[in-house]
Amino acid sequence: MEIASAFSTSHESCAPAVLDMQLDADFHAGRESEKMHALRECLEELDGPARELIRERYADGASLDDLAARLGRKTSTVSMQLHRLRELLAGCIGQRLATP
């Protein structure tokens, strides 16, 4: 997985351990599937450019550079936009899990 491999370059990285623990804990508690379900619902609420950006990035697998070129923005700007969208969606997932 690309995220994990990015971290594997770091010798004293705390992140892979955190990631693993979170994922295992999620799976163990059966929350993995709940979160996916919640995310699907959250994505349904999104439309327009935000939805398109996510689709291009995750469904089509476009690189940040591709996206930046197409949008005429800097790569770092696209990265931060995706960052904000993830934050938004994480909040939405949390909200949905909190109110079953």
Next chain:
Amino acid sequence: MTPEELIARAADGTLTPEEAAQLATACRGDAEMLRALAQHIATERLLHAVERDPLGHSAAQEIVLRLEQERVAAVSAPGFVPRVVESARRRVWLPRLALAAAILLFAGMGALFFKKTPPPKLDDVFVADGPTSVRAESPAAVAVLKRTVGVEWANAADAPATGEMLSAGWLKLRAGTVQIEFLGGARLLVEGPAEIRLDSEGAAFLQSGKVSAYVPEPARGFKLRAPGVDIVDLGTAFGFEVGAQQPAEVHVFDGAVSLSSTTTAPRELPAGKALRLDGQSFRDIPVRPADFPNGEALARQADAEGRTRAKEWQAEMTRLAADPATLLSYTFENETPWSRTVKNRTPRATDESHGALVGAAWTGGRWPTKRALEFRSLGDRLRFTIPERRDALTLMTWVRVDSLPNDYNSLLLPSQYVPGSLHWMLERGGELRLTMVSNPARTLFKDGWDGPVSGPAVSNMDFGRWLFLATTYDAITGTVTHYRDGQQIGQGKFTNRLGAVLGPVEFGNWGTDGTTPDTVWTRSQKSYQRTRNFVGRLDELTILARVLPPEEIARLYDVGRP
């Protein structure tokens, strides 16, 4: 680079080794940053899983892979469980998610132009349990075969069962009496020998035989025809006899009928009158109610016949329970209405083989003297455990299927998976189906299963009547054989030829421990495959550790049919 940018790049997967080291150092001393990082990575991961694959196939696959790596077993009570924290701030803006996203993107960006991308195609077909069938379109029912007494059908192979829905067509009786209830409300008692053709919900044609017709007010207008004679009911009870050798007779017991023949004008016949069609005209004759089948008497006879049959069945069940191969025998006799356990009647019954009832209520069974269990709600189930692996198995049940609301409707489903665990179900399309787990870690995929082997067991004409379903499995040859009412309806092979395992199972539901991959998967679905409750009645359940031959299954059907 700000911590936020580091997290963004970490999630993007574009961190350089230097940045990764920087991030690692930063998050070690900062719990909030650690939490944010974990949240972003988890969200990134979910987005990949959901978006590449909106139905979640690859995510499901990942779950399976994780199971295969046995990492789940290694994880015990994690000390650090990052949580997505919902703050009051988020609660306020969450309902406006789309708006928030739009503002966020448009700020300083101007109009965006994105190419339209089609939704991703899914080549990898998810098969947790394989595709389900579509119920064959049966002809529409016009009536129900309500009761039979001493009946002998002209064509035994094609004989309808008591309680079965009848479509338009001929019924030919050599002997005995049947009660037919038309969907339009009219009730006919037909005494054999007789040949009658059901034409619609409110009409029939009597070629020969003797009938009593009871036509309540809502069914008024019921038409009964015979060669040369038409009777239109005007709300009544009447008898009608058509013989090969003698002329047709109509006897009105109550109300009135309108009578016409090909040669006479319609005339009304009141209660207490009878007519014989003599050649071209009707002639008055004395009314003889006693000559015609009587509903009350029929009910009494059916009752008596039922008691006799129930006794014969009881003797058979006692014999079967004593069979050394019998693992389970639920007959639902002598159970008190408040009892929440079901007794396994085999002499070798273990404690765990007595059934624990959840939800399901006691109700009437095949015979007036007999009890059954009614499964109606989502939670209704009967739990028990049959230990050990078996090289031969026969599963038999008397059920009344009232509907098949789910893709899969549980007969027996295991609570845990081991190689050899069985799924015994009815599909939405009415197929009786057996599958076997061959690799518990691969149950999301076809290669984790043996089967399905299925056969057409329930049509919409069978809803509401008692059915005898049986399935045998022989691990030596891998052969699975399905039966319905004593007749073979399907056969196939399990290639892995594993011994069959029941273990902790449920009749009528799917009470898994929630850790098997396909249950983890199905729980994430809105409805697909998750709900598997059986809707109907259970009147008998027998499990044997040997393969009963077809003739024995046919005989058991014959002894057990109501």
